[in-house]
Amino acid sequence: MHIHDYEKLWLAVSLLLILSLIGTVTYGAVGPGVAMVADSEPTVDATALDEDERFAEPRVERVGENEYAAYVVAYQFAFQPDPLVVPANSTVTFYVTSRDVIHGFEVVGTNANTMVIPGEVAKLTVETDGPAEYGIVCNEYCGAGHHGMSGTLEVVSQSEYEGQNGGDGE
């Protein structure tokens, strides 16, 4: 088959581009350690979250030395708990599930972003910096009141967090 030399050159450059793109994404996973939301969490019964040990009472909980777990339930048309308060300079793992339809969970202006699917638990771990306040929005259409579905994430100083939680973090 006859291919012009210029087009052969472009073919080679294109393949190089494709490999570089895959390489960049791999670097992101290996270097800065960006991990994907995946299937690590077992499924839950979306219709019986009231009986689920983690989601019956959505909350933030201290689970280790400077490590916190945030159990979040999304439903038409709000997040629970709201606001979500976590300490600064800590490792926070969000466990997010839905008790009705598909929702989204996006901490606005950050990389914390996931689908929320009934029956599945989205798990994402982030490291917080200094105190800050972020909006949380549902970014998947979930029904007629979708546009009202938002919340707040408050990253507060360690001392303020201890104060709010009465130092019972253990």
Add this chain to the structure above:
Amino acid sequence: MARSEAAHAGVDDVSGDGEEFDPIGTLTLIGIYFVILVLSWVYIYYVEFLGRDLVVVG
């Protein structure tokens, strides 16, 4: 139609051996496009994406 297309391709002198037309302008344009693509990608991946708060690490 295919037959007549093929037949005409043969008689036309411009396409005699197919190498006489060098699309140098195309190569230039697409080279510029390539540079724009690479620069934009580097910017959005390393600055916009990795430079943000709350990078998901687990």
Add this chain to the structure above:
Amino acid sequence: MSQALETDRTFYDRFPDEARVVRAALLSSFLALALGAFFGIVQTLHRTGVFRGLIDSTDYYTSLTAHGVFLALSFTTFFLVGLFTWAVVRSLDRPLVNIKITWTWYGLMAVGMTMTGVSILAGFTDAVDMSADVLFTFYAPLQAHPLFYAGLAVFILGSWIAGADWFRTFLAWRREHPDERIPLQTFMVLTTMTMWYIASSAVAASVLLFLLPWSLGLIEQVNPTLTRTLFWFFGHPVVYFWLMPAYLLWYTVLPTIAGGRLFSDPLARVVFVLFLLLSTPVGIHHQYLDPGIAEGFKFISMTNTMFLLLPSLLTAFTVVASVEYGARQRGGTGLLGWLTDLPWRKPEFAGMMLAGLMFAAGGFSGMVNAGMNINYLIHNTIWVPGHFHLTVGTAVALTFMAATYWIWPQITNKPIYSSQIGLFQVVLWFIGMALMSNAMHAQGILGVPRRTAEPEYANFEYPAMLGGFEELNVQIAIGGTLLFVSTVLFIGNVVLTMGNPRVSGLAESLSPALSGPDDAPLVLDRLRLWVSIAVVLVVLAYALPLAAIINRGGLLGPGVGTYPVWLAPALDALSAAATAIGGAVGETAAAIGGVVR
């Protein structure tokens, strides 16, 4: 057939029956375009807060469903079936085998889309107890009226019969011409339809096995991850289903309009084969942030998606080179000076070129969408519709409108009412989309979500950069308004053209390729081989993820076991295999590598 014959007789003269079908399909497509554009302007002004007086925010989603279904499914597909009918009949130079079958599929598609459309529009009134506010992705557990799903099924059935109609016509031609190469346009139609059969089988299964029975109350619940995955099995290749007709026009019509010739017929065939192979095993890239799907499957999907860039990058070269050849024939010189020697005043040329330029920009945002972990940055933000308004909303839509200025006289013998309005209209579309899409991408980076009636929130403010949220809203509103005006001008021009008297002397012929079909290896025309490889790739990419999803959530949803029960052992075995992701990654990579080489 002699060249002379083609130059003085239009498609309308030679194939009046087929021309009638093409006209019907195109007019259906323009009706959908008009409806979709109306909802488009309503949404643009509502979402940006410029004017919220026409609909309530709760009805915004009814409008958004209508906009998506009428434009993404109806406008595109009806134009495509008309164009493909023209392309097959023209390039084979023979009529369709049975025009009654042709009208049957057209009728099924029209009835199906009407059913779906009625179920959506009924959502605006409380007088009928019917709605389908599920957007064009119809993710369960949000449920639409059964008529919505039934209409979609009928519409898809119609498209399947359309494909069969073209295949039969091709086989009839093959018996008459046993030794000839498949003409390029027919080759493009057949590969595209093969891809469509593979892709649409999944959404048909999703609708018929799960969603329709569920909406009728025959089954209690569905597995939302499963129906979502089946949707995206179809939802990504459908993007190429829209794009392939635009590619067909860029490869086979645009070079002629530019006064040039297609640079390489063999490479055009390679590109369409690559699309057949790679369009489907990539859908999971829409689910990068889904819980319940292993990271390995997401990585495989990304690798396939990135290789899918290749045929588009090759197309960019081949099409631009074909146009450059035209400019050189017209006396163009210099590295870039030849760009001024092109027929920019013809709306069909300017429109297609501007569409291609927008597609190049869309290529960049598409790369970002395809990059697995960078998806955290833009997933479900307005960046995503910003991207596909460049691809389907411009590369496809603007090419179709531009092509109409060229093809409409061929199928009616009526000259276009006004080329000036046409030129103004395509340029206006380009400017409008440049404004709207750029601002949508920028808002996406700020974190503004897609699919919402009111993107402003009381409890927080968006970070400001690249222009603030409000300023970008103004850009979106202006851009959307220009797009609406452009659509009105297009529809008006077509309607006025229909009032023109029929004349003769409008016939246009297509120039042959510089490197013709005889330079293409024969293996490219062996469709059975490519279909087999395509199916193997789809199985490699989807068997394990689907097995894992069913194993996790059950065939009929969480809390319910796998049904029927005899499936369970087989699924267990498959899910055990699913844990061996590492191996699968390697295999797929090797297979893709082999195909690309």
